[in-house]
Amino acid sequence: TQLLEQSPQFLSIQEGENLTVYCNSSSVFSSLQWYRQEPGEGPVLLVTVVTGGEVKKLKRLTFQFGDARKDSSLHITAAQPGDTGLYLCATPRRAGGTSYGKLTFGQGTILTVHP
């Protein structure tokens, strides 16, 4: 099973600051997803990256997929209190044969943005 390491585990910042969250693996990702989970809710997909070197933007969020497809980052510009939540990266599990859509998740980064 591919292991995903996310860093940092916790991040507490003031409104308006920028931040970056990382997701790394020793193995190559077939694809990588970023989810955001708000308190008391289930995770919601933000983006899927597939191609090495890919950059995707979602308003103030910028997602990068490493050229070697072993790492990814999420950068938030001018963070707002509404960005507070748990950010999870996930990749398809491929333990021989079809994955049936199963995902392996990182342990997550808890982001708190203070007004």
Next chain:
Amino acid sequence: NAGVTQTPKFRILKIGQSMTLQCAQDMNHNYMYWYRQDPGMGLKLIYYSVGAGITDKGEVPNGYNVSRSTTEDFPLRLELAAPSQTSVYFCASRPTAGTGIYEQYFGPGTRLTVT
């Protein structure tokens, strides 16, 4: 569109009791999943199903059972509850491969405490 629904939202069990966590989706998704989420541990797959009548174990199946008699419903059964099963449980679903790259849709979760 209700998406993925879970009941109950909260539950407290005594050691040795049993219960069923309900999950339903109205998106006609064939693939469904049960995860548990412990603090700082991301999401761990308990069981999954690729269609009515077909289920299989995930990473952490011990102490749980599932059934899938219809496309819509995927209940999770806890027999002889133990304190180690205190967690937040999420149900998720996704379309069969070909309609998206492993995006999963999550329910709001069930917070279970075993004392």
